[in-house]
Amino acid sequence: MSLYLGIDAGSTYIKAAWLNHSLEIKRLEVVPTHADFERVVSRFLEFEHSSAVATGYCRKRLSALFGVKDISEIKAHARGAQLLFPGVRTVIDVGGQDSKVIRTDGKGRVVDFVMNDRCAAGTGRFLEIAALRLGVSVEALSDLASKSSEIITISSMCVVFAETEIISLLAQGTSKDAIAKAVIDSVATRIASMVKGFGLMDPVVFTGGAALCSYLVERLSQILGSKLLTSHRAQFAGAIGAAIEAMNRKGSS
Amino acid sequence: MAYEELYKKLDMDIEKHNQLMEILGQVYQELFLSRKNRPEGMNYFDGVIAEIHGKRIEELFALKEQGRALVGTFCIFVPEEIVVAAKGACYGLCGGAQFSIPEAEAHLPRNICPLIKSAYGFKLQRTCPYTQLADVIYGETTCEAKKKTWELLSQLHRVHVMHIPHKKETLERELWRKEIERFKVEIEELAGNTISFENLKEGIETVNAKRNAMKRLYDLRCKDGVVSIAGLDALLVNQISFYDDPVRFAQQVNQLCDELEERIEKGISVFPEDVPKILVSGTPMAPPNWKLHSIIEQSGAAVVAEEACIGARYFRDNVDVSGCETVEDLIDALLERYLKIDCACFTPNDERVENVIKMCREKRVDGVVYYTLSFCHTYNVESKKVMDRLKEEGIPVLRIETDYSMEDVEQIRTRVEAFIETLR
């Protein structure tokens, strides 16, 4: 059996997916990017595969080091989301470094997209920094948030200022639950405004690492008035899309 | 250094300047000289860049010693014809380098556009010989950040500010006409003689000829499916048009165009046949701002036109002198031509939107990259209108907002690559 490997070398995590020729997902792996990049990638590449394609923020580094072909993460996410949720028209991807909204043609091809500008507001980075400040993981941040009924807001869009705001809220004795909720609400608002400016078309899929934050998905669904589809495999959408590309290239060459 | 004596006379910071030139040399090697299949005619322009702070400065210095007026400008609204008529030189001072920005930010807010900060920083650093040479720097009132920066710049250099109206109605026409007249008087004072009808007509014709050459380049850079010259090279020629001697420049551009015609005939293209063709629209790219073009072309698309002031807006319209008999007639002709400038500082500015569409059709582009510098409010806000209209026409468009720093290059690359993927 030959497998097709897709590696999504993101800014915070490296994800890998192996598909067989009937597009069944055979194996998924995720490792933090700060771990030894080269070693992690060579380990992935050692695992059986007949061709590989890279995507993600560090894809150029990967292709320079290992000679692997690369595609943009926009294309990869669109493809991957289509496999996970056939017929998807809008993909919202919130990763560590940036967030993007992609419109596809319902068959996995990109029609149009937007990405946030270089600031970290509305990205996974915002969630991570807040989680770190509160001494919890991003998943736990989501759990905390869903417990809170208190409404406070974090007004700073800028991560640096928001961090200061969190510190002063903690100092005032505000509960961690309430802060977690405010943080996620702020990220949701930011992403929602990007999606609204771009235009929403159902079905909508939420991919990327932030998909693990279920409260964010819930809030975003509320604000957008549309049920966002996601799954535990959604953070692998980019890697899956790259693996599909690996198969297509193999087939055509 | 061969030109150190000259730099000393211009009160430049020689050490800083050396650093600047070293960086520029490296970047130029990487982005231009190392590229394959460039037209021979680019040799001249490579030479201009190699001598950008050398021979050309010597030439200008010689003019200065003859008492000719040297005028530095920041905007294509300043009627260079008048300076040329007075046998002086008019050149662009727009800054496109990150190098001088940290210094500028000691005086200027961080959240204004990098073009202004870069230019102002060059004055503070004393690293730009063109700035140092200028008898007078002509600022204008096109945008908020510029007009307030002139107040600060005037503490460091002689500055005149031209009042550019923001609407195009009767009152504004009158004002604008008066400003052209005032500009003429000031140049005459600087040059020490009056500009005759013949002088002015000649000045206009010289600049018209330069624009014609550039228009020819615009027509030839992508024709019959052949991309005869890289977008980056064509951008460079456009950038150089603001510094070089207008007559020599026009000759060289025409020579380059002759070569491009041959290339088109022989089918010599810089890119593969099916390369996606891109129009870049938006804020001007002052040298050495080559960031976006290099990313686009490294990602496998060709830039075939710039809808910008360093680009088509500069050469699209000429001054029509037919039937002019007096200096006043010529000034009217100038006025007519300059009022066609569709800069985003005007309101309303619907001509621009239509011009973008027209250019897309002319050059048969596959997509548009709307480029805006961070904090350039006019082009930033106007992007919505332009993009909506492009979408209406079914022309794909990507919006990129950035500055001169290199930290976001990879993020931009991702977007540009993804955009190009959708065009294939």
Ligand code: SF4
């Ligand atoms: S964009 Fe506007 S302000 Fe800038 S050079 Fe062009 S006309 Fe002048």
Ligand code: SF4
């Ligand atoms: S780029 Fe925009 S903000 Fe900057 S000087 Fe030109 S018009 Fe003003």
